[in-house]
Amino acid sequence: MYAQVVVDISNDAVDRVFDYTAIENTQLGMRVLVPFAGRKVLGYVVGMSQTSAFDPSKIKPIIKNLESVPKLKPEILKLVDFMAAHFFLRLSDCIKLVIPSCVRLDTQKEKFNFSLQLLSDLDTAINIIGKRAKSQLAAVSFLSEQGEVDYTKLVNLFGRTAVNTLIQKGVVIKNSNRQMRAPDFDSEKVEKHTLTPSQAQAVSTITDKNATFLLQGVTGSGKTEVYMSIIENALKQNKTAIMLVPEISLTPQMMQRFNNRFPGLVAVLHSGLSEGERFDEWDRIFSGEARVVLGARSAVFAPVENVGVIIIDEEHDGSYVSETNPRYITHDIAIWRARYNMCPLILGSATPSLESFKKAQSGEYTLVTLPNRISGNIMPPIEIIDMLGEVMDGNTTPYSRKLLNGLTNCINNKKQAILFINRRGFASFMICRKCGYRAKCDDCEVSLVYHKEDNELKCHFCGKRYRALTNCPNCNSTDIKYGALGTERVCNDLKKLYPNVPIFRMDNDTTRGKNGHKNILSQFAASTPSILVGTQMIAKGHDYPNVAFVGILDADVSLYNSDYKSNERTFQLVTQVAGRAGRKNNDGYVVLQTYAPKHYVYRFASNYDYLGFYDKEINLRKTTNFPPFTNILRILVSSESDNRAIEVTKKLFDLTKTLKSKYPNQIIFLQAMPSPVKRIQKKYRYQILTRYQPNEQITADFYKICDVIEKDVSIFIELNPNNLR
Ligand code: ADP
Ligand code: ZN
Ligand code: ZN
Secondary structure, X not given: OEEEXXXXXXXXXXXXXXXXXXXXXXXXXXXXXXXXXXXXXXXXEEEEEOOOOOOHHHOOEOOEEOOOOOOOOHHHHHHHHHHHHHOOOOHHHHHHHHOOHHHHXXXXXXXXXEEEEEOOOHHHHHHHHOOOOHHHHHHHHHHHHHOOEEHHHHHHHHOHHHHHHHHHOOOEEEEEEEOOOOOOOOOOOOOOOOOOHHHHHHHHHHOOOOOEEXXXXXXXXXXXXXXXXXXXXXXXXXXXXXXXXXXXXXXXXHHHHHHHHOOOOEEEEOOOOOHHHHHHHHHHHHOOOOOEEEEOHHHHHOOOOOEEEEEEEOOOOXXXXXXXXXXXXXXXXXXXXXXXXXXXXXXXXXXXXXXXXXXXHHOOOEEEEEOXXXXXXXXXXXXEEEHHHHHHOOOOOOOOHHHHHHHHHHHHOOXXXXXXXXXXXXXXXXXXXXXXXXXXXXXXXXXXXXXXXXXXXXXXXXXXEEEOOOOOOOOOOOOEEEOOEOHHHHHHHHHHHOOOOOEEEEOOOOOOOOOHHHHHHHHHHHOOOEEEEEOHHHXXXXXXXXXXXXXXXXXXXXHOOOOOOXXXXXXXXXXXXXXXXXXXXXXXXXXXXXXXXXXXXXXXXXXXXXXXXXXXXXXXXXXXXXXXXOEEEEEEEEEOOHHHHHHHHHHHHHHHHHHHHHOOOOEEEEEEEEEEEEEEOOEEEEEEEEEEOOOHHHHHHHXXXXXXXXXOOEEEXXXXXXXXX
């Protein structure tokens, strides 16, 4: 037998399968050790055959099988092939995505603890030990009283020598028990609800269908309950389920609900796990013990078999597209797996991406809607405040009068408030009023953000820290101007305004550490009144019944991000944040502050008019030739050497121009330019941007052009990137 092996080397030159002779027990999907260019290299068996196209005398045997049960299951092997072709990736890079590195590289093992037990009755044991060994005698009588005792505990009580002698004499037996390292769930009980008619309708429409559904349900419409019912139906048929959530670590509530509903069957996979936890959770899925996988985007690769449903919750979220190499789009993989398993894929959201909604309109997806909140609560009214008007009226603070009124009312009513500002730190920049000096990062072409708590300036792109300025390094003036406010400043101000109210801050700075998010959220949930100030991480999925007021301090932050998706993203963000208010008690009220009060994004968002927004925005995309009507492809060239980056950009640009002549009608736009952020982490960045009628051949041609190795320069291609910085 021959084995076709992909070697674990990230290099285009070896990105193909090599034939080896199989040894005893070599099986499809196994990790193996193979001789390769004079070295021993990790490889993966991706095929087995009776014959080989190569000269059999030159084919070397596999050195060793690295496991007895193949870690790559047949479905996953096929998925790897699909991904390599569909996303233009190397096979070995795809394999790295589908098995976590702690499993792939054996950097983690199963964890065992040991317990001890008497092998005979006490009298027999005493006879064997004899009268003089006091510690041993004490240990056996303890064991006879207690039954099974933890090894370490017994050692601590009676000494290692005594315990080990007992084992050697065969008086006691050492049992090893696998100990699973599991992320802890809150154990609070959550009741199972009777489905409302529209939930029941959604469940019956979706269950068992081999199709993709767009489940559009307003915030608080009970989408999670629909997911759980469909999963329950799948489990009843002995099937499994995958549920993806953006940044699952932000939503401990979701984990709790799932674990409650499917005790013992849920495994979670996300970046917040320790390596040991990840190893064990993956193993529980692999072995079939866990049948519901809850996780961030990489959980789409979970080794579950016989999948009964795949769910992508908050499907519009940017985190479903990876921004680094190997780049993949979670939706495409989920669709592939759903079709492979002939099961439903559910894309859920209150604010679907334009792309998905367009597919629902064209019939490619089936649209299922939950138009109302559970218990028929109205959507919380959103009041738009013109901040320029505030200034005209003499209020130059960042807080409008209506916002402060709303907040004060909420607190007086012993309710909770959420304030949203999508900027962390105290102030977005520091500049000298006299000479215009601006504090910038040495390694990145961006302003430094002032963090008052640490009295430091920080680069939000590379993390580098600098001393805060008291006077200008250029002209020595002390007249320093602070930039736009961030979460830290808001908390600071609120503490002065509401000295007796607990105020919590949730952003990347306050949520470090394992249970960072959970701790803040549970403290917030437990205090009334209270205020939670946060970045977009507070927008997602939280369901707290006592939140009555939501303030959006500076909605324009994302609106003027100036890429083609900023309208869409702002609409989604406003709707999601507003959706945290009045979920249970019908007492929600939202204030949205902006300098562009007439902007249609705010008009539609404040009326909860998704369709209105969709129509307007999709027409705009159509007339301006932007996705989903075209593809945007960006080639990002970066290097520590500015000259080299320019050189390679020019070279690639010349090559792409030949494509422009090859596809004169399809390629609408092609230009080379510096990236919006010209330098990050010491690397100069240039880009070639192109837009063209969606066409796989053109995409493939662009990838082909970029399939070159340039010394000291990295070339990264993104199709329809979420972020164009
Ligand atoms: P969404 O994900 O659509 O924003 P959730 O699934 O969080 O909404 O549901 C909102 C709230 O309604 C939750 O507290 C949930 O427990 C509750 N809920 C969901 N379905 C029902 C139901 N059929 N009956 C009563 N309460 C429900
Ligand atoms: Zn100055
Ligand atoms: Zn930096």
